Each structure stands twice: as structure tokens, then as C-alpha cells.
Amino acid sequence: MSNMNLYSRGDKLFVIVNMVLIAIFMLSTLYPFIYIASLSLSTGFEARAGNVVLTPVGFTLEAYKQVLSEPQFWTSYKNTFIYTIFGTLMSLAFIIPGAYALSRPQLYGRRFWNLTVAFTMWFNAGLIPFFLNMRDLGLLDSYFGIIIGFAVNGFNIILLRNFFEAIPQSFEEAARMDGANEFQVLWKVYMPLSKPAIATVALFCIVSRWNGFFWAMVLLQDEDKIPLQVYLRHVIVELSDDEEFANSLLTSAYSFETVSAAIIVCSIIPILLIYPFLQKYFSKGILLGGVKE
Amino acid sequence: MTAGTSKLISRQKPTRLARITQHLKREWQLYLMLLPTVIWLLVFLYKPMYGLQIAFKDYSVFRGVAGSPWIGFEHFHILFENDQFLRALKNTVIMSAYGLLFGFPIPILLALMFNEVLNQFFKKTAQTIVYLPHFISSVIIAGIVITSFSPSAGIVNTILGWFGVDSIYFLTKPEWFRPIFIGTGIWQEAGFQSIVYLAAIAGVSPTLYESAVVDGANRWQMMWKITIPSIMTTIIIMLIIRIGNILEISFEMIILLYQPATYETADVVNTFIYRQGLQGGQYDFAAAAGLFNAVVAFILVMTANTISKRYSRTSLW
Numbered sequence: 001m002s003n004m005n006l007y008s009r010g011d012k013l014f015v016i017v018n019m020v021l022i023a024i025f026m027l028s029t030l031y032p033f034i035y036i037a038s039l040s041l042s043t044g045f046e047a048r049a050g051n052v053v054l055t056p057v058g059f060t061l062e063a064y065k066q067v068l069s070e071p072q073f074w075t076s077y078k079n080t081f082i083y084t085i086f087g088t089l090m091s092l093a094f095i096i097p098g099a100y101a102l103s104r105p106q107l108y109g110r111r112f113w114n115l116t117v118a119f120t121m122w123f124n125a126g127l128i129p130f131f132l133n134m135r136d137l138g139l140l141d142s143y144f145g146i147i148i149g150f151a152v153n154g155f156n157i158i159l160l161r162n163f164f165e166a167i168p169q170s171f172e173e174a175a176r177m178d179g180a181n182e183f184q185v186l187w188k189v190y191m192p193l194s195k196p197a198i199a200t201v202a203l204f205c206i207v208s209r210w211n212g213f214f215w216a217m218v219l220l221q222d223e224d225k226i227p228l229q230v231y232l233r234h235v236i237v238e239l240s241d242d243e244e245f246a247n248s249l250l251t252s253a254y255s256f257e258t259v260s261a262a263i264i265v266c267s268i269i270p271i272l273l274i275y276p277f278l279q280k281y282f283s284k285g286i287l288l289g290g291v292k293e
Numbered sequence: 294m295t296a297g298t299s300k301l302i303s304r305q306k307p308t309r310l311a312r313i314t315q316h317l318k319r320e321w322q323l324y325l326m327l328l329p330t331v332i333w334l335l336v337f338l339y340k341p342m343y344g345l346q347i348a349f350k351d352y353s354v355f356r357g358v359a360g361s362p363w364i365g366f367e368h369f370h371i372l373f374e375n376d377q378f379l380r381a382l383k384n385t386v387i388m389s390a391y392g393l394l395f396g397f398p399i400p401i402l403l404a405l406m407f408n409e410v411l412n413q414f415f416k417k418t419a420q421t422i423v424y425l426p427h428f429i430s431s432v433i434i435a436g437i438v439i440t441s442f443s444p445s446a447g448i449v450n451t452i453l454g455w456f457g458v459d460s461i462y463f464l465t466k467p468e469w470f471r472p473i474f475i476g477t478g479i480w481q482e483a484g485f486q487s488i489v490y491l492a493a494i495a496g497v498s499p500t501l502y503e504s505a506v507v508d509g510a511n512r513w514q515m516m517w518k519i520t521i522p523s524i525m526t527t528i529i530i531m532l533i534i535r536i537g538n539i540l541e542i543s544f545e546m547i548i549l550l551y552q553p554a555t556y557e558t559a560d561v562v563n564t565f566i567y568r569q570g571l572q573g574g575q576y577d578f579a580a581a582a583g584l585f586n587a588v589v590a591f592i593l594v595m596t597a598n599t600i601s602k603r604y605s606r607t608s609l610w
Contacts (some may be wrong), residue, residue, distance in 0.1 A: 011512045018409045025403065026422045029484065032437050035448055037439065050451040073434045098330030101323045108316060113327060123591045126583030127563065128570040129341035132358070137336070152333045181324035211430030215547045218571055236436040239547050258447045264436050268446045271428050277430055279421060 004109045033268075040064070040262040044255030063258035067266060075224060076231035077266075083146055083227055084209040085217075090151045091205045096198065098152070099118045099160035100222040114161075121154040127218075134219060141222050150208075150215065155199045163197035164190055207278065210271065228267050299495025348584040352577035361577075368581035375557075377504060381565040384558060389539040392475050397535060399483040401528060404490030405516060435549035438477055439464065464550060467558040474550060474559070480542065492528040494520060530601045537597025540590040564587045 034054065039047055040063050041056035046061075052059050067073055101107055102114055139145030172180075172189045180188065191198065215227035220226050239256070271278075317324070343358070348368055350361040374380050403423070410416040426434070441447050444462040454460065463469045501519050510518065544563035551559035562582060570579025 014512050015409065015411065018406050018411075019415065022406050022410065022415075022419050025484075026419050029423050029426060029480065030364075032441060032480075036437055038442065039446075047446050050446050050448075050454070052446075052510055053451065060549035094330050094333055097326035101330075104323055106320060107322075107323055107327070108313075108393065112297045113331070116331070116334060118332060121332050122594050123342075123418065123587060125341035125578065126587050128567050128576050128580040128583055129344035129347070130337075131571060132344055132347075132576060133337070136357075148333075149337060152330055152337070157330065182320075182326065186326075207428055209429075211432075213430065214548070229430055231435060232432045233549065233603050236432070236439060255446070257443065259442060260436060264433050264440075267433060268429060275421075275425065275428065279424060282424075 009154075012206060023265050026226075036261045036264050040258055040265050042258060044253055044258050047257045047261075048255045060253055063251035063262035066254055066259050067262045070232060072223065073263070073266075076228045079143075079225060080210060080228040082143065083212075084206055086143075087147045087150065087209040088202055088205040091156070092148050092152070092202060094152050094200070095156050095160060095201060096185065096191070099157045100158065100164055100190060102161045103164035104182075117154045117157050119160075131218060140219055141225065143225060145219060146216060146227075149219075150212070153208075156204055160194070160197055160201055163194055167193055167227075196281060200276070203274070203278055203281050206274070207271070232263055232267060309314070318464075344452055345580060345584050347577045348581035350577055352580075368534060368578050369585070372581055372585065373576065376558070378562075378565060380532070381560045381562045385540055385542055385561040388471055388474065388561065389542055391471060392478055392542075393535055395475060396479045396483065397532065399479055399485035401490050401524075403487040404494060404524075405520060407487065407491060408520065409512060409516065420484070423487075425603070426481040427485035430479070431543065431545045432541050434477060435546060438473065438550060442473065465552065465554040467555045470551065470555045470559040474547065477546065477550075489531060490524055491528060493524040497523040500591060528602070529604060532602045533597045537594045538590075539593060540586060 035052070038054060038056045039052050041059055041061070042052045043058035043060050043062070046052060046057040098117075102110065102117070104110075107113065134140060134145060134149055137145075139149055167190060169194060172185050175185050175189050211229065212232060213227070216227050217230045217233065220230065298414070347358055347361065349363055350358075351364045352358070352361045356362075361536060369432045378548060407416060407420065442449050442463040444450055444460045449463065459471075463473060497520060501523070502515055505515050540562065542561050542563070544561055544567070547559055547561055547564050548567060551564065563586070566579045566582050566586070569575045569582070573579075
């Protein structure tokens, strides 16, 4: 629609009202982040008194000093990196070959295998049987349990399979002539052609790993193994009810509120750093993932 | 079976077997590629489905899934007389319905609004910002909510204070839980959900707009007469899918935000299962609640899929 040049006066008003409404929506999306960032940079006294509205009041980095001097913060940060990196690599190791095999027309029982994958998207056994299964497999309280237990996801397989299926067979003919086997065709022909789709799947994995908290909370008891999100929950959600603790933390320099805000800022930063990539690939990804049968 | 047919079968068997062997000899690599995924699905998703049988058993940790004695539908009888479960079921449906009522139109409006923006820089910036909350974890969002609504220092009470309203401890008030939860969900997801509609709008033929301009239509008229009718199929499909997913509520967020004081309005089926099973150790009873939830959800989703497929012949998800 951008190629139109003729506007009536009514159109101009329409465009302006529209921009104002979008601006309002934009600002209400941004405001909570600005508020938290300002809170984290304010003094505990001002934060407690409710004087922080838009910008930091009595600028101080004391809350960040508190957060960064806590060993458990670093332990859980490190753990999140471990779960995110190895979890994503593990997922790709399963998903790429699996999706490729499912995309091949000569695969025997292809409909059945596809249904086996798709069914897990519509029906799952639920929290309790999944938990008991992890326990029976001896995967409680283990790095490996978290990494392997969430490696495969039906949606990601189908997304990649759809992408592989859309690649014309003619691309692989030259490789086939040279006597390439399936692994070589996947590696040399399909993977280079599917970089955007693989990047999308990898980013889906990274975000869900980085943000995942529920199963980590349920499956991990050992504080040395918990990821950042579980630590965050412990500090922000559980301790927020504890008035006595909040008061004990209150000094003129920092308070429970400013420390919470500082932890929130520290854990958002990595997501913001990869956000340009996320935005580029995610919107394509969700549209690619349509289940075709 | 006559001698003739059995002879025929026995003669067919080796050829079929030979065909499969030959196929495997040629294509074994494909099956090797598929194998890890299939094993993973069996071990981590299908085996728990087998474990669902504890919903009909008096499960004991020592006897295991297979060894525990069957008790039929007893857990289900208790479940449907359990006030907490019925309350959770009611809350799930109510919260999903409110979420749908308030949350469904907003992404459509946003997409229509984005489409009317001519300044590409403004459009890109706005999209970048409104998509962002989707990528933030529920723990952080909950942390932002808890901090903002805190009775002592939260911004919401600060603003209310300007108008002389006494400080309210929102997260302990049952009547405030649903608005806060649903509002948070809209704040987090509305922007990102608009992508689907933007894609649908991008698919509308430009010639329609061109001929409308020739006919002297203004932008408002074009939006109502061209854009909205063109994306109606997408809107209806999304609506059907959302209704099909009515039992799927983001219980992670609820676990983070609710507390005993707000269970009355906040407790949903999955949080009930979490408390009874994972925190309380009543695995069999909680599994029964989970099975009920999963079966109803499956029926709803499949029905929604079938309807939307019939409607569009290409289901989106």
C-alpha cells in the first residue's frame, strides 16, 4: 500500500490517529522495562518510598554490586549457559537428521512416522507421568536429564521437514551423480540451503532453554545445578512474600526492590543481545511451521 | 484356510521380505537418521503415556507403574466430588474465555494498524518493541508484575496514591488476580500474535487497492472493504484454534503469581495437578486429573483442527 500518493484530508487524520495509537501501545510495552531499569539504579531508600516513576532517583550501582557478589547468581548463570548451549546442540543433532528422513518420499511408512511426531503435539501424558518417567530413568537432579529430556519437539521437526520438502529435488541431482550417500546429501546440499530454517529452529531452542523454568524447578533440587530462572524465582517470587527478609535487606543504598530489579535486568540482557536475530527469524519460523499432512 | 491360499501366502512372503530387505539395504541411512528421534519420542513422550495407567491404579512408588494394583475409576469418582478440582476446572474455562474475549481482537487491531503505517522506520521500530515481551521468560515477567504491583514500592500503588487511593496488596486479592493475569498475557503476547495477521494482510492482492483508489476510496473504507474481508479466513481459523486450546492456559505464569489467598480465582487444572501431584505426592490422583484434562483438550483440538481444515482446506498449525 506504500505506493499510493493520493490522500484526502480524512486520510491524513486517519494516518495520524493511527500513529498515535501505535505510539501509545509501544510506550506501554516499553514502560515496565524502563521502570525496572530505573528501579535497579535507584537507592533503596527512594525505591522503598515509591519515589521511582520514570528515571532513577539517587543514582547508585549498589544493587548490581549486591547481585554480582552473590556466588549463587554466577552458578545459576553458568548453568543456564550450559543448558542453553548443550541443549540446543542436542536438539539440532536429533531434529536435523530426523526432519530430513521424514521429508524423503522413499521413506517406508512415512505417513506413520509423521503421525508419530505430530501426535505428540496434540496429546501429551501430562505433568505426573512425565515426572515419574524422568525419575524412573534416574534423570532427576542431573544436567544430562535437563539436556536430553527436552531435546526433541514435534513443532520444530515439522517446521524443518516442511522446509526440506520445499527444496526442489533437482538441487541434489549433481551430488547423487557423484555417488553421495544420504548423509552427504543432507550435509552438502540440504543444510547449506536451509540455513534460515535451521537458524530459526536453533533460536526457538535457545529461547526456550534460556527461559525455561518449570521443569528445571521440578527436576532439580541441587542448588549447584539450578538455572538462572529458578534462582530468579527463588529470589523474586518466594522472597517477595517475606516481609522480614525484605526489611533485613533494606539499607539506604539498596533494598529488596532494587536488588530484584537488578537481577531482572541482568537476566534480560543476553536475550536483548540476540534479539535482532530473533526478530529476523522468528516471524518466518512461526509461519513456516504450519502442519501439512 | 485352504491349502491353496496358504501356499500362495508362503510364496508371497519371501518376495515381500526380499523387497523390504533390498529397500533397507539401499536406504538404511534414512532409517538410521530417523532412529534417534523415534527412540527419543518413545522414551520421553510415549512411555509416559503408558505410565498414564496409574490414573486407574493405586500407585505405589515401590511397586512401580506396572506392579501397582488396578482400582478402576475410583480416582475419577473422587476427582469429580473434589471441590478444589471443580473450582480449578471452572477457573480454567473462565480465564481462557476472558483471555479470548479481551486478548483475541487486539493482535488483529494491531496488525491492521501496522498495515496503515507508511513510514517504514516507524513501523519497524514499533514492531521491534511490541514483539519483545514474547521473548522474555515468564519468571522475569512475573518479577516485573510483582515489583510493579507491590504494596510498598510498586508503581501502580504510587500512581493510585497520587489520586488519594490507599495502597492495595493486589496479588493477595482474589478479585484482582484475573485482570492482572489476563492483562499481563495481552501485554506479553498481543504484539507477537499480530505477525500471523500481518502475513495474511501481506498476501492481499495490491490490485484490489489500486482499483479502489481509482474508485476514490479512502484508507478507512479500504481497510473495511478490502483488508478485513481478505483476512477473515485467517481470523476465523485463529479463533477456532484458540477455542480448541481453551484448556491450555499458561499455568507457569499462574504458579509464579498465585498464592493460597488467591487460589479461589487463580487455581487452574494444571496448577491443581502440580500441587496435588508434584508437591503433595498424590501421583495417581493427580495423573487422573491430568488424563481427564489431556483427553478433553485432545478432543477439542482435533475438533478445532477438523473444522478449520474444512473451512480453509489448509490448516495453519
